[in-house]
Amino acid sequence: MGSGKSTVGSKLSSETGLPFIDLDKYIQTKEGRTIDDIFNEKGEDYFRETERRLLKEIIKKDNIILSCGGGTPCFFNNMSLMNENGITIYLRMPVAALHSRLLNSKYDRPLVKKMYGQELRNYISVTLEEREKYYRMAHHTVEAINLEISSVVKLLR
Numbered sequence: 001m002g003s004g005k006s007t008v009g010s011k012l013s014s015e016t017g018l019p020f021i022d023l024d025k026y027i028q029t030k031e032g033r034t035i036d037d038i039f040n041e042k043g044e045d046y047f048r049e050t051e052r053r054l055l056k057e058i059i060k061k062d063n064i065i066l067s068c069g070g071g072t073p074c075f076f077n078n079m080s081l082m083n084e085n086g087i088t089i090y091l092r093m094p095v096a097a098l099h100s101r102l103l104n105s106k107y108d109r110p111l112v113k114k115m116y117g118q119e120l121r122n123y124i125s126v127t128l129e130e131r132e133k134y135y136r137m138a139h140h141t142v143e144a145i146n147l148e149i150s151s152v153v154k155l156l157r
Contacts, residue, residue, distance in 0.1 A: 001070035001109060001126075002101040003091040003144050009153070011149045016156065023068040027054055039110040061084040070127075071111075073134040083137065087156055090135040091144035095125050101137045104137035 006022050006131045013020035024035055027050060037114055051069065052116070055078055058066060073079040082088050093101075099121045102112055115123055135141075140155050 001112070001124075002098045002105065003070070003093045004072075004101075004147065005067040005091055006146065008091060008152060009065050010142070010150065012156070016155050018063050018065050019061075020065045020067070021058055021061075022049065023055060023058065023066060023072060026058065027051060030054055036110045036113070047059050050105060052076045052078060055081065058059060058081055070131065073137070074131050079134050079137045083139065087140070088138040089152065090138035090141045091147070092135070092141055093144045095121065095128060097145055098124050098128070 006024075009022065012018070020143070026036070027047075028034055031050065048071070050087070051072055052075065055068065055072065058064070059081060066082075068078075068082070073082065079088070083131050102109065102120060102124065109135070112120060112123060142152060142155070
């Protein structure tokens with residue numbers, strides 16, 4: 001969450017000419033409501049099941065760039081599905097950088113929208129530590145703090 005997956009995905013799409021799909025936006029379109037509304041109305045379990053179902057639908061497409069939510073790789077067998085169907089990249093960011101980014105965009109993120117200061121920093125640190133084992137399963141890990149798109153494009157060729 002906040003590592004720049006959607007931004008990088010969009011830029012990669014421009015560089016490569018491949019279509020870009022943001023999984024969260026795809027879910028919102030298919031569900032006809034925001035991620036926040038899905039969480040509030042149906043809960044996280046429903047969201048994760050929907051996310052999985054739509055991920056399976058998307059990965060059937062050839063030659064796309066997909067940006068998934070930060071939790072996507074950590075549920076069901078999603079990371080294995082992505083690894084089996086394409087090249088996966090983990091955009092690694094330090095906690096301090098994620099904290100700064102999320103402070104400025106947290107209202108769009110249901111899991112952190114009511115967190116501030118140290119509570120947010122602690123959540124990021126704990127969540128990243130829990131999720132790291134899934135993220136490390138990606139084919140490539142890229143330091144995202146000063147990322148150059150050209151270096152990511154090379155990983156795709």
